[in-house]
Amino acid sequence: MIGFLLRRTLLAVPLLLGVATIVFSLIHLIPGDPVEVMLGAGAGAADVSGLRHRLGLDRPLLLQYADFMVRLLRGDLGISLRYQDPVGALLAERYPATLLLASCSMILALLLAIPAGVAAALRPGGLADRLTSVASAMALSLPSFWLGPLLILVFAIRLDLLPVSGMDSPAAVLLPAFTLALSLAALLTRLLRASLLEESGANYLRAARSRGLSRVGAVVRHALRNALAPVLTVAALQLGSLLTGAILTETIFAWPGLGRLLIQAIAHRDYPLVQGCVLLIAATYVAVNLAADLLHVLLDPRAAAR
């Protein structure tokens, strides 16, 4: 198992290198002169050549790449064109808000999915099963950028129960977290239902029932523990998708996280900041996937052999 853990961790290194290379190439994919695009049509020649020099774009490509990688290792992501602050500092300021939103969404998704999955699996084809099946099909098709505004309309504007946007009070996290959590909850509900049904014929359940445990008791106390392992692995893998989903959710709710920073940076053609945001989100995604794989092996050591 230790061999698997080491191998899997080492595998993340080339992936991170690849991610950094893609992020480096972004600025070179800008059609035309990237510096003129960043500064806009009215920029003077001195400004253009000054920024070109500052970004190192006047040097040979290979040298630029080497320089980018060396600076990256030192944690230097350049200076934001709009804020004139180090990109690293801006990311550090916004990162916690995104992590908070993603974590709250994950907790909410599990809180919704576990009872719904158990209720659906208890009687396959029954009313609860059919209801959760329809609800999860709808939730998986529901665009978060539609659900978000609808929730704002109902809970913030019409009922005036929750804040419209920002993160000034603890209650402000509820609407964005629910918006982000709903489709994940639907996915986990389906998985838990399937995973529970796989356990349904197991002898240990028969034994538990013969000891006088009710069906619900047997499922909750015995089957759920086994059925949760694959669900938790998928949940951990989906944490990465929550980070990208947060780009839309943060924009809808003016949540001051990385996603919103990225969209603002794109709108202002602040490419060093765009690169920084993309790099941090992608690196977190790689790290989360690695952690999910490791968690999977810890929960089910047979997986290391496969």
Added chain:
Amino acid sequence: MSLRRRPALGIGAALLLGLALAGVAAPWIAPYPPEQQDLENRLTDPDSAHPFGRDDLGRDLLSRAIWGARISLLTGAVVVLISGLAGVLIGSLAGLAGGALDACVVGVMDLLLSFPGVLLAIALVAVLGSHLANLILALCLIGWVGYARLARTLVLGLKGRPFFEAALSAGSRPGRLLVTHLLPNLLGPVLVQASLGLGAVILAEAGLSFLGLGVPPPAPSWGSMLRAGSQNLLDAPRLAIVPGAAIFLAVLGANLVGEALAERLDPARRAEGAFL
């Protein structure tokens, strides 16, 4: 599989077909041109001439929603077709050839899969510029990987089957093997993936347009209509409700069809136990 027993396929197909027909027939059934403004009648409530009312530039919301079907479904179909064809070709060739080509393709797939797809699409459109063609390009660049991985796995499985070895020993050339023996066996699973992928592409296109990175205004894309609508939530919530509902129905249709096909092709998914 009767439609009565499994209504999901029927409902999904009806939704997709209805929206596709609306998109095709948009020039004839939309009551007004989608970009025709009437600034003196901005945000007016629904009436008999404008069943969904007018938007912030006085344009007819119903007409824009109908034309929006064309952009959304066409983008979805084009992306699924291009990325599906490219992915199946690359994946099956890699699986068939093995060796260095396979290792190379697997390396590229692993890298692209380690990068969150939507983020890559956002980053590409951000640097290339907001344009429908760039959006399609970005979605194809992230979309082919799923099909390639599926095709490669299936081809690797088929390579060990007796019919393949028989054809090989009978002297069939690799190209012929691919076309006559492998591709027909890939069709079912690829169709399922394409149907589920259509929903994902429609959602991604609308999401990027919502962020201002997709189809630029004044073109009637559901995503950009929803973006404008969410800025008028207080005065006219229907501006957000109508395009959002359209996106939801299109994605639901594609997902229902995909899941029904998956269930039909994989009977194991239907076999379920029950608790004691």
